[in-house]
Amino acid sequence: MRTVTSRRRRLGAYAFFASAALSATVLGATPASAASDMLWVQSPEAVTLAVTPGSYQELSFGLSHDNGNYRVINGVLTLDLSELAGVAEVSVPDNCFLSESGTTAVCDIWEVGDIGGTYDGPQVTLGLRTVEGAPAGGELSIGHRAQAETNGPGGVLRTGWGSTPVKVESVPSPDLSLTEPAPVGPVAPGTSLPVPVTVTNKGDAAAEGFRLRVWNSYGLDLATNYPGCAWTPPVLDTDDVPGGLLDCTFDTVVEPGATVTLPEPLRLTVASHALFERLDVSIEPLEGTQDQNPEDNFTSTPITAENTADFAVQGDSVTGAAGEKVTATIGFRNLGPAWFANIGSGDPVGTVTLAVPAGTTVVSAPENCRAEGSGTYRCELRHWATPEDRIQFPFELRIDRVIPNAIGAITLHTSARQAQYDPQPHNAYAELVVNAAK
Incomplete structure (x- = not known):
C-alpha cells in the first residue's frame, strides 16, 4: 500500500467504530428496468475516528450497479479526503492513486458487479492512522463520486457527489x-x-x-x-x-x-x-x-x-548432425540435507547460467530463462528449495555446424548467505557437451 502524510492541518483522524451499515449515492432514484441502470457508491454510513495518535482503522467503499442485463466496466471512484488532512495518514490499495497532498484518492474498479448478482462487496479499503496533534470534536466528511462505462444506453454511468459523515472523538480501545x-x-x-x-x-x-x-x-x-x-x-x-x-x-x-x-x-x-x-x-x-x-x-x-544445504547443477550431453535440432536439459538440485529459503526478501535462491556451446543456436528456452548477450542464458530459481527439489531447464538447440566436443559451461550463482552453508561448492559447475569426442 502507498502512504502519504499531508502537512496541512485540518480536523480528521482514525478508527471507524461507529457502524457497519452502508449508504449509497446515485444519480437519480428510479427503479431499474430492462432499459435503465444506475451506479451506486457503497460507503460507511458514519465513521468515528479515534483521536489517539497511532490509532489505525480501515474503511471500505464499493462500486456497483443495479441492472444485471448490462455489463459495466472501467469504474473510477474518486474520494475527497481533504477534511482528513493533517491529522490522519492515509494508505490506499494498489488499485488506487493517492495525490501527493493526500487529499484525493482515485481508484480503478475494472469490473463493476450488479447488486444481487456479481457484486460481492467493497473493492476499495482505505487505512487511516492518527497522527500527533489531531484535535478532537471535529465533524468532517469524506466525499465520493464515481463513473463507469456501460454497454447500456448512454455508454456512461455517473453518480453525484455523496459523503460519509466523520466524527473525531476520544474512543477507549485496547492496544x-x-x-x-x-x-x-x-x-x-x-x-x-x-x-x-x-x-x-x-x-x-x-x-x-x-x-x-x-x-x-x-x-x-x-x-x-x-x-x-x-x-x-x-x-x-x-x-x-x-x-x-x-x-x-x-x-x-x-x-x-x-x-x-x-x-x-x-x-x-x-x-x-x-x-x-x-x-x-x-x-x-x-x-x-x-x-x-x-x-x-x-x-x-x-x-x-546447525545444518548445510548442498546446491548443485546438472549437465547434459547431446549429439546431432549439422542442421538438426536437439533438446539439452540442464538442471538444479538441492542435495540437502537442509532446505533453503529467502523468506523475508523473496529473492531467488540462485540462478543457473548456461554458456551456449560453440556451433549451436538456442531455438527455444524455458520461460524463466532469459538471454544475456549473444551466447549466455540466465535461469532464475524460485525463492525456496527443499532437499527433494529437482528443477530442469530444457533448451532446444540447433546444430549449425559440428564441432567435436563443443562445451558450454553451466554455473550456479547463489547468495553469500547460502554459499557459507554449502559443503561442496565444486558441484556448482557442470558442462553441456555437444557431439562429445569418442
Missing part, C-alpha cells in the same frame, strides 16, 4: 502488544524450543478475548496445540514459501495494563531439514474491536539451525 523476541540459534536439528508468548494491553479499554496466529517456516514443527485452534500444515506444491499456520481464539479478557500468557508455552521442534527459519506471531482483539496501534501486534523470530 494489545507482543513482547519482541530475540533471535535463536544456532541450534541442532531435533532441538525442542519453548517460545514464550506474552500479551500486554497498553490501551485504555479491555480486550474481550483475542485471536492468535502463529506461522512457522517449513524447517520448524509446531509441537503445541490448544483447544479452539485450527492447524494448517505446510504445502510444498505451490509457489508460496511453505509453512504451517496455527489460528487460535482465546476468550481471555485482557484488562488495560494487564499482561497474559498462553495456557501452556508454545513449543517448536527443529526439523532435520531446518536451516534459516522464521516464526511469526500476530494478535488482534476479538469482536471486531479495533486495536489502537497494530504495529506492535506482530513479532518475527529468526531461528538458525
Whole structure:
C-alpha cells in the first residue's frame, strides 16, 4: 500500500467504530428496468475516528450497479479526503492513486458487479492512522463520486457527489502488544524450543478475548496445540514459501495494563531439514474491536539451525548432425540435507547460467530463462528449495555446424548467505557437451 502524510492541518483522524451499515449515492432514484441502470457508491454510513495518535482503522467503499442485463466496466471512484488532512495518514490499495497532498484518492474498479448478482462487496479499503496533534470534536466528511462505462444506453454511468459523515472523538480501545523476541540459534536439528508468548494491553479499554496466529517456516514443527485452534500444515506444491499456520481464539479478557500468557508455552521442534527459519506471531482483539496501534501486534523470530544445504547443477550431453535440432536439459538440485529459503526478501535462491556451446543456436528456452548477450542464458530459481527439489531447464538447440566436443559451461550463482552453508561448492559447475569426442 502507498502512504502519504499531508502537512496541512485540518480536523480528521482514525478508527471507524461507529457502524457497519452502508449508504449509497446515485444519480437519480428510479427503479431499474430492462432499459435503465444506475451506479451506486457503497460507503460507511458514519465513521468515528479515534483521536489517539497511532490509532489505525480501515474503511471500505464499493462500486456497483443495479441492472444485471448490462455489463459495466472501467469504474473510477474518486474520494475527497481533504477534511482528513493533517491529522490522519492515509494508505490506499494498489488499485488506487493517492495525490501527493493526500487529499484525493482515485481508484480503478475494472469490473463493476450488479447488486444481487456479481457484486460481492467493497473493492476499495482505505487505512487511516492518527497522527500527533489531531484535535478532537471535529465533524468532517469524506466525499465520493464515481463513473463507469456501460454497454447500456448512454455508454456512461455517473453518480453525484455523496459523503460519509466523520466524527473525531476520544474512543477507549485496547492496544494489545507482543513482547519482541530475540533471535535463536544456532541450534541442532531435533532441538525442542519453548517460545514464550506474552500479551500486554497498553490501551485504555479491555480486550474481550483475542485471536492468535502463529506461522512457522517449513524447517520448524509446531509441537503445541490448544483447544479452539485450527492447524494448517505446510504445502510444498505451490509457489508460496511453505509453512504451517496455527489460528487460535482465546476468550481471555485482557484488562488495560494487564499482561497474559498462553495456557501452556508454545513449543517448536527443529526439523532435520531446518536451516534459516522464521516464526511469526500476530494478535488482534476479538469482536471486531479495533486495536489502537497494530504495529506492535506482530513479532518475527529468526531461528538458525546447525545444518548445510548442498546446491548443485546438472549437465547434459547431446549429439546431432549439422542442421538438426536437439533438446539439452540442464538442471538444479538441492542435495540437502537442509532446505533453503529467502523468506523475508523473496529473492531467488540462485540462478543457473548456461554458456551456449560453440556451433549451436538456442531455438527455444524455458520461460524463466532469459538471454544475456549473444551466447549466455540466465535461469532464475524460485525463492525456496527443499532437499527433494529437482528443477530442469530444457533448451532446444540447433546444430549449425559440428564441432567435436563443443562445451558450454553451466554455473550456479547463489547468495553469500547460502554459499557459507554449502559443503561442496565444486558441484556448482557442470558442462553441456555437444557431439562429445569418442
